Amino acid sequence: MARRRKPEKEKIFINRFRCAYCGACVAVCKFNANELIETFLIIDDEKCTLCKTCIKVCPMNALEIKEVA
């Protein structure tokens, strides 16, 4: 699958105060970047293409793209 070039300085940020560990973001990620370990969501930045699909599906508004400091 062709992978989009992504901006180097951005990544998906997980707001853990909002995340309700429902797994919806895992279900829509075609790059298998998101993974839910018990109730702890991780996003593999190597696999993530910043396609934003997970941001759109999240019912809790817990995901956003932020610049890496």
Next chain:
Amino acid sequence: MYDVVVVGAGPGGSTAARIAAEKGLNVLLVEKRQEVGTPVRCAEGVSKEAIEKFVEIDRKWIAAEVTGAKIYAPDGTEIVMAEEMAGNEVGYVLERKVFDRHLARLAVRAGADMIVKTTATGMKKKENGAVEVFLRKMGEEFTVDAKIVIGADGVESRIGKLAGIDTTLKLGEIESCIQYLMAGIEFDPEYCYFWLGNEIAPGGYIWLFPKGKDAANFGIGVLPSMAKKKPKDYLDDFVAKNFGSGEIVEVVAGGVPVKGPIETAVADNVMLVGDAARHADPITGGGIVNAMKAGFFAGSVAAEAVERKDYSARFLRKYDELWMNDFGKTLHRNKILQQKLLKMDDKTLNKLAKSIAGYNLKEMSVRRIVMELIKHNPRLLWDIKDLFI
């Protein structure tokens, strides 16, 4: 060597494990969380008739019973569906925290081994035709061998992808959901409630399922491909407007697959059940009964496969045939109905509701209500009539 490793101890997985164990197989049930049944991701409504086929009813996990449903069109037009058999409730609202544990214990009682706080991280085909399943229990990695893996690992399923079944959902194939358990609100606890409309819940609906006299699961699902806001924003607006006095005592979030039937839920050595196989209904979003049916079918086919020593996808297609010829037909029908409904604006929804408002439909089913709608709106619904008659 296990005959079957079941990944995920929800209603589908625990039923599969129980059936396989009852048929004499050597079964391991793996649950990634430390507790079965929590956090819940469910509105907890099931049909009474359907669930009684798979498990003996125990009052411990019945939170409420309902006799009917009230559906509201965008302009408030009410459709009532209620069965007339007095005292014969048609729907249960479950207490999933208790229900899921009960089903897991039934699997264990039937002879299944179980481990919790353990994630399945990979699978590798072995030369002898079995698979090596990679597990991680509290950070410790180990493997078990299995002839068959049943993936009941929910909406975020990994087993399907590991086996080469692409179950990735598009933004128009998953309902983004949030639900409050609300206490101190007023409603008639005899009914479940559904509110429809492109303004209040685009691509989905708002529901209220009683969990007692003054508490209820109050939730919403929206299609991310259509929604302009997050489901929480839509639900908060609706609650403030209609049930301002209540208190939220629990928050639940979830993604419900509404993809319709997938082409296959099997691969060599692997069967998927429940949300992992996208078995939830595209119209109602209900998934518990389908998952338990799928678990029943998968457990039964696993027993046949072990007896014949054939774990190939070709043999396991028997499981595909079973679920497809059962609830798969309804998934197919309701996917088409969903596509039809998604194209309707609020004006059309109001018109449809008005055409049958005032009739008591006397049966709580999608089929019953759509047949009545077709009768009163033949031209509007001409293209789907053959699916329902």
